[in-house]
Amino acid sequence: MTENQLPSLSKCPTQIEGLDMILKGGLPSGRTSVIIGGPGSGKSLFGLEFLYRAALDGEPGIFITFEEHAADLRINTRTLGWDLAPLEQNGKLFLFEARIDPKAIVTGEFGIQSFLAILNHKIKAMGAKFVVIDAIDVLMRLINDERREQNELLALHQWLSEHKMTALLTVKAPRDSNHARHFEFLDYMADCVIHLDNRMLGQLSTRRLRVIKYRGSGFGSNEYPFVIEPPGITLLPISEIGLSHQALGKRISTGLAELDKLIGGGFRRASSVLITGSTGSGKTTLCSAFTHAACANGEKVLCLNFEESEAALVSAMLSSGTDLNPAIADGKLRLLTAMPEAMGAEQHLVRALNAIKQMQPSCVVLESASACKRMGTEQAAFEYMMRMINTCKEMGIIILITNQTISLSNLDEISGIGISSLIDSVIKMQMVEDVGAMQRKLLVVKSRGSVHSHRHHNFQISDQGITILKEDV
Amino acid sequence: MSAEEYRFRLFIAGNEPNSRLAKQNLRALCAAYLPERHYIEIIDVLQDFEAALQAMIMVAPAVVMTAPRPVTLFGALTDTARILAALGINEGDHHD
Known part of the structure; x- marks a missing residue:
């Protein structure tokens, strides 16, 4: 290090998915950070996940709980798939129950020396570098005197600094401004806040995180949605994602030899395909033909379905000649079904991204864009779709998306929720009245990087699936 | 008047002022109201953190009355009337 180079702020990764990107590396090492949130906002879990991940790497930490029972923490974290017991047994994690008797009577001044004496011993015995204090407001309410609260907080802060602890203090957000004074002081004292x-958006609750201060460091300053789902907390820093799409790749069959010809040889890898049409126009049948053929050719396909259950979808496809069961049985095909209303868009997104991470599919089929709107707000559905398409494009995955249009021939409805610029190919399926009978027609509206047909093509759906008829004019 | 024995565990943090004051106040109160029927155990949390951890005592000074009934008090024990009420002792039981 030369003389005019200052040592950069050392950071400690939290290993919480997405958070280190927002914090540009993690929490400040050897310093105190504060996390403020209302009841049920997930602040304890942030602290616990940080210590849990560190403990898994062999870095010991202490979780001090002023409110919850250690036994409850062990049970609650089990739902995320975490097993704290072995980490506690081998001295990598200590759940320090510091519950304060609510019936205790206060008469005269007191200090937190007892708490610090216990903490001091445990830190030395374990060699701990990380400490989470959940929730410091309990202690402050007990003191209930502004000057003494600040003195105790300062003493605690100084003590943690002297012991070079990377500390995270959680604080319950005040419901009214009478108690805001604690938090102003904490904001001032901490290096990272x-x-x-947790708010309601479109009748679904949405969790958000915002970094409001980070002394000596830059940070992502937006509001970031997050979800709590196994295997832990996931933040979705959408606005931090640079577009790093892969170039459109080699073609694979659409599953219909005739359609391959119309679209220039098949769907290209890393491309997004929108299949649009009114209800009953054959969108799902087309997707299933593709899925079936792709699996038979050794591709792995993940189907995200928001319209039907797995069983209903498989049996519906059997009637049009496509048996998806063998592909499911040998792991080439995975169906992930859920009602759009079942959870928020962020949670749907995390489930889908986790499934992609686990399965590593080469194709994703998403049914449907129109159903995604029922996840909450249009904005949430848009972010879901955008993130799904981006992820697939970054990973070279082909994504097929169906969209149900309401009227029979409304081209403006193609994209549904404003994603058209991210869509490479559009196939439109219609039923039109033709000489007294309904005729099914298919049109390749666009296909980037391909020479494709611009005509309407008649097709039929039978128990053999889709058959595209000879070209008509 | 009952002859129940009162048992106290007083948690102090070394020789700091509030702890000294609590020790004085508790001794004076016992001498005045509970002569010959009290027992005080003094625990210095700076020496014996394990006892503090087990009793879940995070602040000092603190008094845990274990008999005749459980009561916990935090602080330097400055408000005698409140303490007597909390411990269930009649002010009229004063012995000079």
Whole structure:
């Protein structure tokens, strides 16, 4: 290090998915950070996940709980798939129950020396570098005197600094401004301050995180949605994602030899395909033909379905000649079904991204864009679709998306929720009245990087699946 | 008047002022109201953190009355009337 180079702020990764990107590396090492949020906002879990991941790497940490029972923490974290017991047994994690008797009577001044004496011993015995204090407001309410609260907080802060602890203090957000004074002081004292909130959007609750201060460091300053789902907390820093799409790749069959010809040889890898049409126009049948053929050719396909259950979808496809069961049985095909209303868009997204991470599919089929709107707000559905398409494009995955249009021939409805610029190919399926009978027609509206047909093509759906008829004019 | 024995565990943090004050106040109160029927155990949390951890005592000074009934008090024990009420002792039981 030369003389005019200052040592950069050392950071400690939290290993919480997405958070280190927002914090540009992690929490400040050897310093105190504060996380403020309302009841149920997930602040304890942020602290616990940080210590849990560190403990898994062999870095010991202490979780001090002023409110919850250690036994409850062990049970609650099991739902995320975490097993704390072995880490506690081998001295990598200590759940320090510091519950304060709510019936205790206060008469005269007191200090937190007892707490610090216990903490001091445990830190030395374990060689701990990380400490989470959940929730410091319990202690402050007990003191209930502004000057003494600040003195105790300062003493605690100084003590943690002297012991070179990377500390995270959680604080319950005040419901009214009478108690805001604690938080102003904490904001001032801490080196890094994170706010959490849990609000209702379009009848679904949405968790958000915002970093409001980070002394000596830059940070992502937006509000970031997050979800709590196994295997832990996931933040979705959408606005931090640079577009790093792969170039459109080699073609694979659409599953219909005739359609391959119309679209220039097949769907290209890393491309997004929108299949649009009114209800009953054959969108799902087309997707199933593709899925079936792709699996038979050794591709792995993940189907995200928001319209039907797995069993209903498989049996519906059997009637049009496509048996998806063998592909499911040998792991080439995975169906992930859920009602759009079942959870928020962020949670749907995390489930889908986890499934992609696990399965590593080469194709994703998403049914449907129109159903995604029922995840909450249009904005949430848009972010879901955008993130799904981006992820697939970054990973070289082909994504097929169906979209149900309401009227029979409304081209403007193609994209549904404003994703058209991310869509490479559009196939439109219609039923039109033709000489007294309904005729099914298919049109390749666009296909980037391909020479494709611009005509309407008649097709039929039978128990053999889709058959595209000879070209008509 | 009952002859129940009162047992106290007083948690102090070394020789700091509030702890000294609590020790004085508790001794004076016992001498005045509970002569010959009290027992005080003094625990210095700076020496014996394990006892503090087990009793879940995070602040000092603190008094845990274990008999005749459980009561916990935090602080330097400055408000005698409140303490007597909390411990269930009649002010009229004063012995000079």
